[in-house]
Amino acid sequence: ASGALGGNVALFRQPRGPDLMRRAQPLDDWYALRMRHGVWPYNRRLEGAPGPLSTVEGDGLPAARGINFASQDYLSLSAHPAVLAAAMAALAECGPHSAGSAVLLGNSRLTGALEGLLGELLQCRHVVLFPTGWGAAFGAVTALVHGADHVLIDGLAHASLRQGAMAATRNVTSFRHLDCDHVRELLAGIRAMDSQAAILVITEGLFSMDADSPDLPLLQYLCREYGATLLVDVAHDLGAMGPGGTGVIGAQGMIGKIDMVIGAFSKTFASNGGFVACDAPSVRRQLQLFAGPHMFSNALSPVQAATVLACLRIVASPEGETLRAALMRHEVELRALLKDEGMRCIGAPSPIVPLWTGTEAACRIAGMLLARQQVFVNPMEFPGVPLGAARLRLQLMAQHTPAQIRRAAPLLAAAVRKAGTAPRPALAPSA
Ligand code: PMP
Numbered sequence: 012a013s014g015a016l017g018g019n020v021a022l023f024r025q026p027r028g029p030d031l032m033r034r035a036q037p038l039d040d041w042y043a044l045r046m047r048h049g050v051w052p053y054n055r056r057l058e059g060a061p062g063p064l065s066t067v068e069g070d071g072l073p074a075a076r077g078i079n080f081a082s083q084d085y086l087s088l089s090a091h092p093a094v095l096a097a098a099m100a101a102l103a104e105c106g107p108h109s110a111g112s113a114v115l116l117g118n119s120r121l122t123g124a125l126e127g128l129l130g131e132l133l134q135c136r137h138v139v140l141f142p143t144g145w146g147a148a149f150g151a152v153t154a155l156v157h158g159a160d161h162v163l164i165d166g167l168a169h170a171s172l173r174q175g176a177m178a179a180t181r182n183v184t185s186f187r188h189l190d191c192d193h194v195r196e197l198l199a200g201i202r203a204m205d206s207q208a209a210i211l212v213i214t215e216g217l218f219s220m221d222a223d224s225p226d227l228p229l230l231q232y233l234c235r236e237y238g239a240t241l242l243v244d245v246a247h248d249l250g251a252m253g254p255g256g257t258g259v260i261g262a263q264g265m266i267g268k269i270d271m272v273i274g275a276f277s278k279t280f281a282s283n284g285g286f287v288a289c290d291a292p293s294v295r296r297q298l299q300l301f302a303g304p305h306m307f308s309n310a311l312s313p314v315q316a317a318t319v320l321a322c323l324r325i326v327a328s329p330e331g332e333t334l335r336a337a338l339m340r341h342e343v344e345l346r347a348l349l350k351d352e353g354m355r356c357i358g359a360p361s362p363i364v365p366l367w368t369g370t371e372a373a374c375r376i377a378g379m380l381l382a383r384q385q386v387f388v389n390p391m392e393f394p395g396v397p398l399g400a401a402r403l404r405l406q407l408m409a410q411h412t413p414a415q416i417r418r419a420a421p422l423l424a425a426a427v428r429k430a431g432t433a434p435r436p437a438l439a440p441s442a
Contacts, residue, residue: 026038045375046070046071049071049379050375050376050379051069051070051375051379052069052375052378052382052389052390053069053070053390054069055067055068055070055072055081055382055387056068056069057082058074060090061079061083061089062079062082062084062089062090062408062410063078063079063087063408063410063411063412064076064077064078064079064415065077065079065387067079067081067382067387069382072379072382072383075382075385076385077382077384077385077386077387078386078387078411078415078418078419079387079408080386080387080388080389080404080405080406080407080419081387081388081389081406082406082408083247083277083278083406084278084279084281084408085250085251085278085279085338085362085406085407085408085409086250086251086279086322086325086326086331086338086408086409087334087408087409087410088279088280088281088321088322088325088326088334089281090410091281091321091322091325093321093324093325094281094318094321094325096321097317097318097320097321098314098317098318098321100317101121101313101314101316101317101318102313102314104313105119105121106313107312107314108309108312109309109310109311109312109313110309111309111310112305112306112307112308112309112310113140113299113305113306113310114299114300114305114306117309117311118310119313119316121313121316121317121320122140122310122311122313122316124316124320125138125140125311125316125319125320126138126139126140126286128320128323128324129286129288129323130288132249132255132256132257132327133257133260133266133267133272133288134266134267135267135272135288135289135290136289136290136292137288137289137290137291137294138286138287138288138295139286139287139288139295139298139299139302139305140284140285140286140305140310140311140316141284141285141286141287141302141304141305141308142283142284142285142304142308142309142310142311143275143277143284143285143304144171144246144273144275144276144277144283144284144285145171145275145285145304146285146302146303146304146305146308147171147273147274147275147285147286147287147304148171148175148244148273148285149171149172149174149175149178149303149304150175150287150298150302150303150304150305151175151242151271151273151287151298151302152172152175152176152178152179152213152242153175153178153179153302153303154297154298154301154302154303155179155211155294155298156175156176156179156180156209156211157179157180158180158181159180159182159208160179160180160182160208160209160210160211161180161182161183161184161201161208161209161210161211162176162179162180162182162183162184162210162211162212162213163184163185163186163194163197163198163210163211163213163239164176164183164184164185164186164212164213164214165185165186165189165213165214165215165218165225166185166186166187166188167188167215167218167220167221167396168213168214168215168218168244169215169219169244169246172213172215172242172244176211176213182208184197188218188221188223189223189224189225189226191225191226191229191230191233194212194233195233198212198233198234198237198239199237201237202237202238209239209240210234210237210238210239210240211239211242212230212233212234212239212240212241212242213242213244214227214230214241214242214243214244215243215244215245215246215247216243216244216245216246216247216248216249216258216259216260217245217247217248217252217258217259217361217363218247218358219246219247219363219404220365220391220395220396220402220404221358221365222357222358222359222361222363222364223357223358223359224248224259224263224359224361226263227241227243227259227260227263227265227269228263228264228265231265231268231269231270240270240271241269241270241271242270242272242273243260243269243271243272243273244273244274245258245260245272245273245274246273246274246275246277246278246285247278247361247362247363248260248361249274249279250278250279250280250322250323250326250331251278251279251335251338251361251362252335252361252362255326255327255331255332256279256326256327256331256335260272270289271287271288271289272287272288272289273285273286273287273288274286274288276318276319276322279322279326280318280319280322280323280326281318281319281322282314282315282318282319282322283311283315284311284316284319287302334409335409337409337410338362338407338408338409339360340413341407341408341409341411341413341416342360342361342362342364342407343360344413344416344417345364345405345407345416345419345420346360346364348416348417348420348421349364349366349420349423349424352420352421352423352424353424354366354367354423354424354427357402362406362407362408363404363405363406363407364404364405364406364407365391365402365403365404365405366388366402366403366404366405366423366427367402368390368402368403368427368430368431369399369400369401370399370401370431371392371393371398371399371401372430373401373427373430373431374390374391374392374401374402374403374430375390375392376429376430377390377403377426377427377429377430377431378390378403380426380429380430381403381422381423381426384422384426386419386422386423386426388403388404388405388423389403389404389406390402390403390404391403391404403423403427405423
């Protein structure tokens with residue numbers, strides 16, 4: 012890692028200098044150096060639809076068709092005939108865009124139906140839609156939290172939540188990942204000093220880097236005990252896990268019992284967009300009028316709303332159960348095969364299998380070696396995860412086949428082994 016990344020951490024800090032258009036030059040040099048060694052497993056392009064077999068091209072990577080573990084389409088609903096038909100019908104009936112903010116004339120019959128159906132799944136009375144999952148997270152936190160309030164946020168929570176918290180108040184404290192004792196200690200500390208401050212506790216249903224989940228009943232209990240509010244981001248688990256697709260919240264028996272649930276339509280729901288769901292009508296009004304990404308961005312398009320609606324219907328149907336079962340079979344088989352190969356996968360059964368590489372260089376090199384063998388995976392490294400904790404993130408889809416899983420597992424293991432022991436290319440010490 013030291014050779015390939017060490018000094019590079021500085022590149023992620025805000026570049027300084029008076030010339031706004033040139034001061035990021037060191038970053039470009041850093042990229043060019045990696046390109047000379049053919050190691051740039053990012054910014055790739057997908058040709059055609061995301062699916063278990065996809066055609067991918069990238070910088071220094073000729074277009075090739077291969078096994079795709081790099082797209083987020085957990086139940087393979089982006090290829091489902093009912094979803095495609097719903098999207099096309101909405102396009103024909105309503106045209107391609109919403110042409111307005113939800114606070115003006117951007118809503119449609121379809122967005123209304125989506126709010127209703129999502130509220131039913133989550134057993135929440137109120138749902139507010141956002142044009143992206145990012146906007147839902149950032150918008151909810153910044154609209155609700157003020158400067159004197161406190162935010163306690165899991166150390167691995169998504170950037171949209173963290174940046175929202177930091178934009179809302181200086182009183183942001185990270186708690187150790189999944190550590191409820193730490194949350195209790197921090198809540199008690201804040202309450203001992205200030206009985207009036209509002210406190211928002213932020214976590215996720217399924218953490219997409221570590222593939223693990225918090226104890227939601229305990230967190231919600233602690234929030235009640237200390238007069239705090241719990242927010243859970245279910246971007247990765249809703250639809251793909253839990254009874255009836257209710258995600259980790261449903262699996263832990265907490266459906267309808269969490270203060271605030273937010274999520275994204277960009278994974279299982281084959282579209283883009285996000286939502287906030289809760290039971291308080293005043294929170295709904297507050298978000299509609301004060302959450303920037305809801306108010307100052309145009310609403311979900313009719314095609315997006317129709318797509319998500321069609322996905323929701325499948326998610327809650329017996330077919331959804333069948334798709335989730337297929338997804339879990341792939342997950343269990345892939346983890347077992349990788350374990351037999353001596354690989355280290357972290358986290359618990361979910362659509363995500365994080366395959367540990369440790370160093371950033373090994374992660375990127377393994378990603379590149381795999382792409383050359385037509386296996387597409389996403390490297391996860393700093394700043395997405397802590398330094399030295401790099402991993403390849405494998406995301407499964409219901410439509411992967413057992414044959415694909417069995418073909419990929421030894422290739423994945425061989426690439427990680429080779430990258431871990433490969434001599435590092437001679438990079439400039441500062442690069
Ligand atoms: N929350 C989490 C936990 C995420 O992983 C992501 C990004 N995939 C988002 C929010 C943002 O969602 P979107 O990509 O739909 O904007």
